[in-house]
Amino acid sequence: MKPAYRSVFRELLRRELGERYRGSLLGVLWHLLLPLSQLLVLSWVFSHLLQARTQFENLSYAAFLALGLWPWNLFSNAVSNSVAALTGNAALIGKIALPHHLLVDAKVSASILLDLAGFAVVLLALVVFGTHLHFSGLPVVLLSLIILYIFAVGFANIVAVLNVFLRDVGAAISQIMSLLFFLTPVIYDMAQLPKAMQQFLLLNPFAAPIISIRQAFLGLPIDWRHLGISALLAIVIAYLGYALLRRARPHLEDYL
Amino acid sequence: MSDASLPLVEVNHISKRYPVLANSADRLSALWDMLRGRTPTRHTTVLSDINFKVMPGCSIGIIGENGAGKSTLLKLITRVLTPSDGDVVTRGSIGALLELGAGFHPEYSGRENVRLSAALYGISDAELKTKMAEIEDFADIGHYIDEPTKHYSSGMIVRLGFAIIAAVRPPLLITDEVLGVGDESFQKKCSRWIDEYVNSGGTLLLVSHSMYHVQKLCREAIWLHQGRIEMQGDVFSVTQHYLAWHESKRTGEDIVPDQSNAIFDYGIEKVTYNNSLHGAALEAESGADYRIEVVLTSLDDAPPVLLVGWVREDGTPVYGISSEMDSIAPTKLAIGKYRYCLCFTKIGLLPGRYKLRVHSLDSQGLRLFQTIDRHVTITGQSRAYGLMHMPHHWE
Numbered sequence: 166m167k168p169a170y171r172s173v174f175r176e177l178l179r180r181e182l183g184e185r186y187r188g189s190l191l192g193v194l195w196h197l198l199l200p201l202s203q204l205l206v207l208s209w210v211f212s213h214l215l216q217a218r219t220q221f222e223n224l225s226y227a228a229f230l231a232l233g234l235w236p237w238n239l240f241s242n243a244v245s246n247s248v249a250a251l252t253g254n255a256a257l258i259g260k261i262a263l264p265h266h267l268l269v270d271a272k273v274s275a276s277i278l279l280d281l282a283g284f285a286v287v288l289l290a291l292v293v294f295g296t297h298l299h300f301s302g303l304p305v306v307l308l309s310l311i312i313l314y315i316f317a318v319g320f321a322n323i324v325a326v327l328n329v330f331l332r333d334v335g336a337a338i339s340q341i342m343s344l345l346f347f348l349t350p351v352i353y354d355m356a357q358l359p360k361a362m363q364q365f366l367l368l369n370p371f372a373a374p375i376i377s378i379r380q381a382f383l384g385l386p387i388d389w390r391h392l393g394i395s396a397l398l399a400i401v402i403a404y405l406g407y408a409l410l411r412r413a414r415p416h417l418e419d420y421l
Numbered sequence: 422m423s424d425a426s427l428p429l430v431e432v433n434h435i436s437k438r439y440p441v442l443a444n445s446a447d448r449l450s451a452l453w454d455m456l457r458g459r460t461p462t463r464h465t466t467v468l469s470d471i472n473f474k475v476m477p478g479c480s481i482g483i484i485g486e487n488g489a490g491k492s493t494l495l496k497l498i499t500r501v502l503t504p505s506d507g508d509v510v511t512r513g514s515i516g517a518l519l520e521l522g523a524g525f526h527p528e529y530s531g532r533e534n535v536r537l538s539a540a541l542y543g544i545s546d547a548e549l550k551t552k553m554a555e556i557e558d559f560a561d562i563g564h565y566i567d568e569p570t571k572h573y574s575s576g577m578i579v580r581l582g583f584a585i586i587a588a589v590r591p592p593l594l595i596t597d598e599v600l601g602v603g604d605e606s607f608q609k610k611c612s613r614w615i616d617e618y619v620n621s622g623g624t625l626l627l628v629s630h631s632m633y634h635v636q637k638l639c640r641e642a643i644w645l646h647q648g649r650i651e652m653q654g655d656v657f658s659v660t661q662h663y664l665a666w667h668e669s670k671r672t673g674e675d676i677v678p679d680q681s682n683a684i685f686d687y688g689i690e691k692v693t694y695n696n697s698l699h700g701a702a703l704e705a706e707s708g709a710d711y712r713i714e715v716v717l718t719s720l721d722d723a724p725p726v727l728l729v730g731w732v733r734e735d736g737t738p739v740y741g742i743s744s745e746m747d748s749i750a751p752t753k754l755a756i757g758k759y760r761y762c763l764c765f766t767k768i769g770l771l772p773g774r775y776k777l778r779v780h781s782l783d784s785q786g787l788r789l790f791q792t793i794d795r796h797v798t799i800t801g802q803s804r805a806y807g808l809m810h811m812p813h814h815w816e
Contacts, residue, residue: 172540261524262500330452415503
């Protein structure tokens with residue numbers, strides 16, 4: 166009798182998803198209301214207060230921002246949430262033999278599933294309010310999301326393991342994520358920057374998939390070269406993450 | 422489901438070292454050691470060179486004082502921990518109740534925790550549907566099954582943990598000091614279940630401080646002492662040695678001053694225990710006769726008095742008798758040399774370690790001169806409590 170891995174994963178995932186609604190009145194409704202209110206505030210602040218404009222005639226800045234912000238959040242939330250995947254389950258790890266990577270996988274998957282739902286709601290709202298989105302770009306969007314997911318899993322494993330040894334990682338990760346946020350073309354349009362600056366920003370491996378999602382929705386050309394490099398890097402990071410977890414596995418319980 | 426001739430668990434020379442984490446620099450260096458695949462430089466050894474096998478159908482009790490490494494050993498067998506050296510080979514799944522909590526997450530309800538545990542035991546969802554009722558029934562905690570386990574009493578946690586084990590019926594069951602937690606009726610239910618489980622071919626590894634439970638449920642025992650196996654074998658013999666060791670530890674050995682070269686007015690020349698001279702380790706079976714022969718010396722040729730006493734390892738006197746009390750005169754062997762023969766018939770001492778104390782006294786039985794202590798191990802299979810067997814019958 167081996168552990169039924171799929172059942173274990175499903176049960177852990179169910180826990181992670183359930184945790185968000187534990188003790189809440191509105192439950193799943195939060196995931197409808199929250200992104201919508203965020204979008205509303207963003208559009209009011211940027212389009213009306215700051216009068217931010219995009220280079221495109223028929224694209225509001227709020228819509229431009231939303232198309233980058235949700236993919237970024239998807240990645241950044243997944244990594245931040247996973248920091249505690251091992252430390253937060255110390256009670257479990259110390260008592261029962263459990264495949265450790267399932268704990269991280271469940272955290273990442275839950276986080277990404279919830280943010281994907283939010284993204285879907287936002288896209289729907291954008292369409293309803295008259296933004297013209299090119300849904301023919303969906304395959305590229307999907308590919309980019311998969312790249313972000315692989316990145317997230319890799320980094321999640323790394324930070325979760327490091328956090329077991331050094332709890333500073335947990336505190337540092339949200340700071341690092343917000344710094345990375347500004348180095349990723351989410352709030353600004355990279356096309357409007359000088360060429361040299363663009364090259365510099367593209368060194369950030371998360372830039373390509375996030376730009377590609379926006380480009381695809383707006384029906385603009387995709388930078389396949391950088392997207393490809395990003396994909397390769399994601400696979401390397403994911404491999405490193407699993408390798409680290411495998412190496413640390415015999416020691417984790419000693420440090421929890 | 423598994424070959425009966427192959428051990429369920431093979432523990433091959435395992436050791437476990439825990440890293441010493443006094444400050445954050447230790448954590449950093451531990452991380453660095455881990456990345457390079459080395460063992461941490463600063464560590465404490467919890468278990469060293471443990472080696473044994475668990476055959477199907479065995480029931481083994483693991484005993485030892487706090488900190489002896491019992492729980493660590495169980496965690497190594499269940500693979501919660503990874504040994505620093507050696508390896509553990511297991512065949513078939515292991516049901517484990519390690520300490521309190523049984524791996525329950527405090528924030529989740531009993532039912533949710535059962536679902537995860539069941540999945541970890543490899544129980545499919547369809548199977549669980551039929552077993553859930555069984556588990557609820559065995560645990561018998563009513564509506565608490567849907568409450569977060571943080572609101573459970575320790576007894577309820579054990580009930581639920583045990584209920585899962587009872588439903589899964591793993592080929593090997595490992596429990597760590599859980600029987601003592603539930604209330605009387607649940608303890609009985611668990612004991613009955615384990616009894617039936619062991620009798621029907623289940624294999625059990627039990628950690629307990631209750632020698633009663635260990636003797637009742639196990640046929641073999643392993644005594645862990647400071648991370649090593651001190652003794653291993655038949656449950657009665659191991660538990661008796663363990664208890665005797667505890668008793669001697671409580672008081673420390675009585676140090677009898679070296680009297681071998683002193684000259685006493687009334688001295689002890691020779692003691693023969695059950696026909697063997699002192700020097701060899703002494704053993705006697707509970708319920709058998711025990712005979713000692715003592716040769717005493719007397720400088721003024723007045724017949725000395727002999728006092729013989731049984732003392733428990735910790736110094737508690739059990740029984741003492743003198744030749745003067747029984748008005749017995751010694752046999753004169755030569756001038757200033759007297760012999761006593763004393764036979765304790767059917768010694769009623771319960772198994773354990775005792776001291777047989779022989780004193781020489783003056784002829785009035787007033788002043789005590791020489792003392793000789795010998796350890797005597799009383800063997801036997803009694804599970805009764807206390808020191809003595811008291812003759813009794815049931816009506």
